[in-house]
Amino acid sequence: ETGVTQSPTHLIKTRGQQVTLRCSSQSGHNTVSWYQQALGQGPQFIFQYYREEENGRGNFPPRFSGLQFPNYSSELNVNALELDDSALYLCASSFGRVAEAFFGQGTRLTVV
Amino acid sequence: KQEVTQIPAALSVPEGENLVLNCSFTDSAIYNLQWFRQDPGKGLTSLLLIQSSQREQTSGRLNASLDKSSGRSTLYIAASQPGDSATYLCAVSPMDSNYQLIWGAGTKLIIKP
Numbered sequence: 001e002t003g004v005t006q007s008p009t010h011l012i013k014t015r016g017q018q019v020t021l022r023c024s025s026q027s028g029h030n031t032v033s034w035y036q037q038a039l040g041q042g043p044q045f046i047f048q049y050y051r052e053e054e055n056g057r058g059n060f061p062p063r064f065s066g067l068q069f070p071n072y073s074s075e076l077n078v079n080a081l082e083l084d085d086s087a088l089y090l091c092a093s094s095f096g097r098v099a100e101a102f103f104g105q106g107t108r109l110t111v112v
Numbered sequence: 113k114q115e116v117t118q119i120p121a122a123l124s125v126p127e128g129e130n131l132v133l134n135c136s137f138t139d140s141a142i143y144n145l146q147w148f149r150q151d152p153g154k155g156l157t158s159l160l161l162i163q164s165s166q167r168e169q170t171s172g173r174l175n176a177s178l179d180k181s182s183g184r185s186t187l188y189i190a191a192s193q194p195g196d197s198a199t200y201l202c203a204v205s206p207m208d209s210n211y212q213l214i215w216g217a218g219t220k221l222i223i224k225p
Contacts, residue, residue: 042215056210097211098143103156
């Protein structure tokens with residue numbers, strides 16, 4: 001059984017660019033949630049995908065978008081990057097929308 | 113609106129001590145509460161999940177309790193070791209949310225050898 005994996009682990013982008021982050025869910029899990037974590041703070045919910053449909057969304061602008069694929073892996077896309085988008089982006093998978101969440105190691109995004 | 117608070121923000125204790133980390137939440141209508149560990153710059157490791165109908169869960173030297181009526185959870189760590197040094201976060205899954213977890217800011221724990 002493989003855990004949750006995220007790629008890339010680190011990324012540096014320029015303001016205004018677009019970025020795609022990827023997440024492979026744990027085997028058997030059908031739900032993926034994305035979180036943004038600023039330094040020294042708890043994670044903030046971006047959105048959740050359940051069986052390929054967006055199932056809930058936090059207080060993030062539309063330039064944050066995502067996808068879930070038939071194998072339940074997921075992508076987070078961020079357009080028109082801003083300096084404040086610099087953060088650790090965490091992906092969690094679970095079997096069900098309120099089940100125990102298992103997290104990947106995160107992608108550290110730096111916007112310069 | 114659900115809010116989660118963790119006190120203290122930081123804690124430093126000698127190796128071998130038993131310790132308690134606290135988590136409080138404002139709305140008792142939750143599906144579950146989860147405790148996580150985070151090492152610097154890393155992802156989150158799930159430690160324990162307590163369903164709303166449960167009072168406690170145990171895993172090795174860790175014991176987590178849940179008192180929904182008072183909006184409190186504690187994480188008890190027995191016989192602490194330097195390898196336990198990390199930030200510990202609690203998160204609740206509220207019933208009226210859009211399936212998101214609501215997080216505390218964490219307690220940074222340092223175990224001194």
